[in-house]
Amino acid sequence: MRRISIFGATGSIGENTVDLITRAGGAEAFDVVALSGGRNVARLAEQARELRADLAVTAFDDCYADLRDALAGTGIEVAAGADAVSEAATRSADWVMSSIVGAAGLLPGLKALEQGATLALANKESLVTAGPLLMQTAADHKATVLPVDSEHSAIFQGLVGEDPAAVERIVITASGGAFRDWPIDDLANATLAQASSHPNWDMGQRITIDSASMFNKALEVIEVKEFFGVHPDQIEVLVHPESIVHAIVGFNDGAMMAHMGAPDMRHAIGYALNWPDRRGLPVERLDLARIGALNFRAPDMRRYPALRLAYEVMATGGLAGAAFNAAKERALDGFIDGDIGFMDMAVVVERVLDMLSSDTGLNNVDITLDNVLNMDQIARQHAGDAIKTLMA
Ligand code: NDP
Ligand code: MG
Secondary structure: OOOEEEEEEOOOHHHHHHHHHHHHHHHEEEEEEEEOOOHHHHHHHHHHHOOOOOEEOOOOOOHHHHHHHHHHOOEEEEEHHHHHHHHHHOOOOOEEEOOOHHHHHHHHHHHHOOOOOOOEEHHHHHHHHHHHHHHHHHHHHOEEEOOOOOOHHHHHHHHHHOHHHHHHEEEEEEEEOOOOOHHHHHHHHOOOOHHOOOOOOOHHHHHHHHHHHHHHHHHHHHHHHHHHOOOHHHEEEEEOOOOOEEEEEOOOOEEEEEEOOOOHHHHHHHHHHHOOOOOOOOOOOOOOHHHHHHHEEEEOOOOHHHHHHHHHHHHOOOOOHHHHHHHHHHHHHEEEEEEEOOOHHHHHHHHHHHHHHHHHHHHOOOOHHHHHHHHHHHHHHHHHHHHHHHHE
């Protein structure tokens, strides 16, 4: 039986993964090694019972007692804390879903690769903060990384059987998020509730807000560079309001291989689960005649400063990705907490990048785990300071 673990099982990607695993036979078909979650202990316990997991871990120490009580008498091992999540990732598994949100997903992903697991990677922050380290760890341990972000899964599928040297460019699409049709001047006043609803995709709150600001697409552009090893000049973003074409691979003969599908993450998750095979998935079949038209336009960099910053981060290299992601996470907390406005998030991130590139030289440092985690802390600190300045 295939041994699997899911990190971030209680989240949006995690639940979709559990859904596919359950449909494919659940505990009868898979040996579930570990499930991790955060504060939603009740749901984690339910998943652990249903899938008969060996171990359930909450990332937060103060949730331990609730999880232990919820699983009392089941024989399922219970643990809590960030170290316990990483320890769970060292337990031998064949297939591991990395779907924790934020930089907290990096270490469990690395641990899973070190024990040779195939890593289904939804946690794009791992590639943005430490792409070279993650890919090298996979190579060193002959482990496979499969992209789960929909655009990256689409590119991956477009490259099957192709010579990477024949790739000229890669286009990823963006729905444009909640505010794509708003007048730019109104964006500064966008509320948390408005930013938290996505026109096409049903996702976790943080990535939904990141879609409205295009910080999500900014992370994804960097993710393309790190995963597929292409030059930043080869990566393009198109606003595509229908979210039907997820990505396009352009080849040196002018052919463009577009990947289409309904906006349902179970496609990309299922592809990674069944890879290298294709198997039936419970996703909507598109009726293109009914959809009628697909629209594409170039993104307006004034509306989406995050996208401009992504190209600057790639040009800088080194630890710029780690700084960018951490500053973005802190700025997002600031917006969620009501401390700063929607457009201030990019202002905060840009200030942090400016500050760090002038005083440390972000690109003169090796991308080791210690350096990445250290930069993560420094950038969060600077972002906190920048938020205070904006609030004053
Ligand atoms: P959610 O917020 O829905 O879920 C996040 C998961 O991580 C939950 O299980 C949560 O636990 C857990 N978690 C939260 N904080 C921590 C922490 N500090 N340490 C460990 N675990 C924690 O996120 P999504 O599922 O939307 O996104 C997960 C990842 O997948 C992100 O990297 C995102 O960018 C990426 N992704 C998501 C897509 C989507 O459609 N949702 C699409 C493409 C990529 P709990 O809820 O129990 O507190
Ligand atoms: Mg995506």
